[in-house]
Amino acid sequence: xxxxxxxxxxxxxxxxxxxxxxxxMLLNGGSRVLVTGRSKEGLESAQIEIGNDAVVVSSDxxxxxxxxxxxxxxxxxxxxxxxxxVNAGFSIRAPFESMTEAVYDEMFNLNAxxxxxxxxxxxxxxxxxxxxxxxxxxxxxxxxAGQVAYGAAKAALRSxxxxxxxxxxxxEIRVNAVTPGPIDTPILGKVFPDKDAVAQIRQQMAGxxxxxxWGKSEEIAKAVLFLxxxxxxxxxxxxxxxxxxxxx
Numbered sequence: 001x002x003x004x005x006x007x008x009x010x011x012x013x014x015x016x017x018x019x020x021x022x023x024x025m026l027l028n029g030g031s032r033v034l035v036t037g038r039s040k041e042g043l044e045s046a047q048i049e050i051g052n053d054a055v056v057v058s059s060d061x062x063x064x065x066x067x068x069x070x071x072x073x074x075x076x077x078x079x080x081x082x083x084x085x086v087n088a089g090f091s092i093r094a095p096f097e098s099m100t101e102a103v104y105d106e107m108f109n110l111n112a113x114x115x116x117x118x119x120x121x122x123x124x125x126x127x128x129x130x131x132x133x134x135x136x137x138x139x140x141x142x143x144x145a146g147q148v149a150y151g152a153a154k155a156a157l158r159s160x161x162x163x164x165x166x167x168x169x170x171x172e173i174r175v176n177a178v179t180p181g182p183i184d185t186p187i188l189g190k191v192f193p194d195k196d197a198v199a200q201i202r203q204q205m206a207g208x209x210x211x212x213x214w215g216k217s218e219e220i221a222k223a224v225l226f227l228x229x230x231x232x233x234x235x236x237x238x239x240x241x242x243x244x245x246x247x248x
Contacts, residue, residue, distance in 0.1 A: 002030030013088025015046035017185030021217035061088035111153035165236035181242025211243035
């Protein structure tokens with residue numbers, strides 16, 4: 001029997017990077033997986049990469065209407081499930097002096113509001129003994145210039161993990177968070193289209209990390225699955241996967 005055989009998992013933000021790596025690990029372990037994404041290109045690429053063994057759904061993690069539709073889709077596909085990995089998120093670098101209401105709203109809608117209501121709508125379908133995992137960020141504990149709205153939104157998400165963990169204990173659902181540091185995903189190239197700038201940022205950030213390297217998406221996936229299925233006496237916790245950056 002494969003390690004995750006019989007498990008059903010929903011990954012919000014699962015068509016690339018950390019979410020996709022987690023989906024692959026689960027599929028290889030025998031799990032059934034439903035992943036969501038927003039861009040047509042990302043959805044098509046993910047479907048090709050993980051094949052027909054996974055359900056790939058177009059869903060905007062910021063939209064409450066889409067979240068309602070997602071809950072209906074999950075119920076139709078799985079009836080109930082075991083793990084909700086709320087991974088969708090994005091950072092818009094914006095110095096405090098040039099912060100706009102639009103950027104502020106975008107950061108909180110995607111990184112805080114959407115995740116909260118996704119859990120609200122999908123929790124009724126989670127089996128007893130199941131898990132919710134949020135993706136936060138080391139920006140929620142470190143003061144990082146240019147990340148004022150993003151860091152605050154991720155700090156709100158960290159708070160949600162604690163509060164929802166307390167609220168869902170009667171249902172035997174554990175809620176935890178995984179906290180990435182610099183992880184090698186396609187997002188960096190989207191934020192900084194200039195390849196020379198990306199190379200410079202990669203070198204600078206690697207120098208700040210005590211382990212002197214970037215993390216891999218698979219290392220996040222391992223942490224997520226540990227919290228979801230192995231850490232059965234852990235709830236309300238945040239597991240840093242950042243090469244020691246937030247700890248040392």
